[in-house]
Amino acid sequence: MSSTPHDRSRTATADGAPRDLQDHIARLEAKGLLTRIDRPINKDTELHPLARWQFQGGLHEDQRRAFLFTNVVDGDGQTYDIPVLIGGLAASPEIYATGLGLPVEQIGKAWTEAIAEPVPPVMVEQAPCQEVVIxxxxxxxKGLSRLPVPVSTPGFDAAPYLTATLCVTKDPESGVQNMGTYRAALKSENRLGVRMASRLSGAGGYLHWEKYRAKGEKMPCAIVLGCAPAVLFTGPQKLQIDQDEMAVAGGLMRAPVEVVRCKTIDLVVPADAEIVIEGLIDTDALEPEGPFGESHGHIALEDYNMSMHVTAITMKKKPVFVSIISQVTPSESSVLKKVAYEPLYLEHLSKVMGVRGIKRVVMHEPLTNLRKVIFLQFARGTQQAEVWRGLQGAATLQAQCGKLVIAVSEDINPENADAIFWSLAYRSDFTHDLHVTPYRTSGHGPKSGRAPLESTLLIDATLKHAMPPLALPKEQYMTAARKIWEELKLPSLTPQPPWHGYHLGDWDKRWDEYADAATSGGWRETGERTWANRRGGVKPETPVRDASGGHGE
Incomplete structure (x- = not known):
């Protein structure tokens, strides 16, 4: 890490990544991706439910917006002078991409390059995030209560929760920092209840906590609330435990992240952060925390988790508080993971494992919590051995992902559950194309009645042999008919694949002649040809090719 005087011009990256959260907000507003809400909104009963409707109300993802609440109140009548941003990180892939200053289709490439070529941060002496120190x-x-922390799941959550966090901790042995997105409940003016996942493939911060506990010391922790989106995006991403997320964030921004040392603990945080909560986490005892609506789609019940004693709150003079929509998927939380995980999975399968024929990786989002169900799309004709290598690779890359992995062919849209069921129904034989492996960790999910281990289900639903064409009119006829539809001013269409017929390998050129004749009024000639080919001694529904030695005429 290098050191340099604070120079605002250094933080504006040459190729367009926002330098901080407020720069990002301005870009969202300029693109029409942000809605300002100026009327009073109760942070404990109205704010999250209002933002949640864009996920539960049947809107397409490109209709989702970031919301900036500028007139926040609570049930006690308190008003807040800090606006709240929600949906501003990843209500949609377009919003996420805006946070990187890139088109949506370049997100995967940006992550791959950032991980391969991280850019170390630079230290500054003065920082906007420390303009105010409490x-x-x-x-x-009056500490934490001055922040407009919302209740995420009104009616179930036990407290207002910090959700869009970057919890910064440091390995006491190596000195490498970790940044993770962990929930934190308000407990008092200067105490938080922090949950860091202790499961396999869980939180890097938890591993640090274990080391501090072994040393009999409290663990320093800084919770960053709002900063450059590229930095925030590293929190939910699953990187190697010993990889410094701040350097990966620099790779995403194509420029070093400016960092500053905390006021009361020995950690560094993004200099342009909106708010930073500094503190020490107990390692000798835990306190009850929860319930809270978790990203697996159920309420996480009360568990013993970590107590963090706040030593300072630092912030900009005019900060923006950021919250995230989590709970049932789809959600902002799932979009954050989906747009980054999918290209990384594809990179792993195609480049690291060298699986031939793999074209797409799609993680199922609605209700299933993104991690549980993965679809792999393969080129037509891919050897089954390669399909199974892909299935096994996807199921084992992360312990928490891939309970059910299904492979389909390239004509199947892996984002269409109906198409997946169609492929399962007609292209898989469960005696040969299904494999169950035991001893999988149960991963991120509700604990009620759950065993610590479960199984993995792999299914090859790819096209394994030639089949007749899909029974829809050919593309040219559907396209021509759509023009008529529009001329008649009938209801607006949103074509869903498959919307036209196409070949799947089992077809004879003679049948093209029949079809052409049918569309040009020549069906009588076809009838003459078939009459000439009459045959006795065959059973109804005998394929003509079978009775004719492979030839119809």
């Missing part, structure tokens, strides 16, 4: 008696009297 500590000591002021913190005890």
């Amino acid at each position: 500590s000591g008696d002021t913190l005890k009297e």
